[in-house]
Amino acid sequence: MTVLFENDISMINRVLIRIKVVQLLYSYFLVQNNFAVQSSPSAPTKEKRFAYTLYLDYLYLMMRIADCVKKSDRKYPLAETRFIRRLVSDNIIKSLKNRYQSSRFLLAPCVDEIADKVSSSAILKKYLADPASNPTIWQDIFRVFIASDPAVAALEQRYENYSLRGVDRAKEMVAVTFREFSSSQDNVAEGLEELKASLDKARELYFRLLSLPVDLTYQQEVDLDERRHRYFKTAEDLNPNPKFVDNELVKLLRDSDEIRSYMESRKISWVEQDRDILKHLLSKITGSQIYQEYMADPTTDLHADCEFWKKIMRGVIFCDEEFLDMMESKSVYWNDDFDIMGEFVIKTFRRFEEKASGALPAGEEPVMPMFKDAEDSKFGADLFEATVKKAKTYREYIDEGLDTQEWESDRLAYMDVVIMQTALAEIFTFPKIPIQASLNEYIEIAKSYSSAKSGTFINGLLGTVIANLKESGKLKK
DSSP states (O other): OOOOOOOSSSSSSSHHHHHHEEEEEEEEHHHHHHHOOOOOSOOOOHHHHHHHHHHHHHHHHHHHHHHHHHOOOOOOGGGHHOOOOOOOHOHHHHHHHHTTTTTTOTTTTHHHHHHHHHHHHHHHHHHOOOOOOOOHHHHHHHHIIIITTTHHHHTTSTTTTHHHHHHHHHHHHHHHHHHHHHHTTHHHHHHHHHHHHHHHHHHHHHHHHHHHHHHHHHHHHHHHHHHHHSSOOOHHHHHHHOOOTTHHHHHHHOOOOHHHHHHHHHOOHHHHHHHHHHHHHHHHHHHHHHHHHHOOOOOOSHHHHHHHHHHHIIIOOOOOTHHHHHHHHOOHOOOOOOOHHHHHHHHHHHHHHHHHHTTSSSOSSOOSSSSHHHHHHHHHHHHHHHHHHHHHHHHHHHHHSSTTOOOOOGSOOHHHHHHHHHHHHHHHHHHSHHHHHHHHHHHHHHHHOOOOHHHHHHHHHEEEEEEHHHHHHHHSO
């Protein structure tokens, strides 16, 4: 996979952002698809039958209310909430809706009155001002306007097998449905928060790796000092080779205000928190051929010192299983981030060398900013939202382009589907990005994060999909 480009000056580029968006969407859609209306109870008692009937009617009542809350612009904002959209698409609710075409819905007399109360409520006003600020709007509506409404309570008594305990059971089933809906991550705001957290953890990994040579050098200085104070000292203990601890790159990293400020503000320290892994890595480093050759070389300049740490990072640290296991235990994100962040750290070493020699462009600092510009900082969130918003449409485009003689839609690897949906979202949402550039990036992601043949398969299928979209006039890019 192409990770870096020579003109990238940001630590988090669009390659990494795309990867994180695809990974997040994969889990987001999988969990989202697990949400469903509860099934009828097995071996039901009369009370359970009543409770389940009332439970479904509560859900249907919310759908009816959503269809009645209308604003001046002729839109029905509550009908567009994700909770209602999920109810509308649920097969159990679809069957219920069909049944009520020919039979009586007992709670129907309450619909208009409750809809009027909701229309003038502070709950709706707050939601309309900022939909993302109130993801639990239907829980609030149910609690305030349905569960405690006297008219609803009076109508409940007309149900067959009515009991107060059954009413309580039905309300608890509604509460469970709300909890399951919430835990299904069927909320873009929550997904965006997770994306932000993932990118922030990538930034943390970058700084942790940048500071690692500094703390490893400090640990070596401590070890050398201890050897000097041994009771039985060797000549090497008294006069150790200082080349490792005098490394010029390490001095630049140690003097970096940005690295120091980041680590101190987040109270991160290898020396204070991970001394054992420092000692382990130092043992691996000093026992390596890379170290032996470096210490034997009389050359002492910044370039040689930078090259040494590049080789140590790639040849010792980044392939040490104990270190990698420890890092993975610190963050669930870092297993996937490590290769990319490692390459950015190597590039930053080079930028410190360029800064010292005057080769770095004026105004640039060696430590890379999190994003290149404001557009890049919004790229991930915009891509995530665009994919979620039209995921169903993009899936239809994919199915239309599929050769049904060779493949059935439900046989597609789910990761392949998510990758293609995200690619189509990018193609439609970001007009400045050439189609082929987008395709190349997602084909590379497929090679690394899906099956062995996914890159070739996705390349062919997306090519067909894009040709069809252009021919139909749906894509004019």
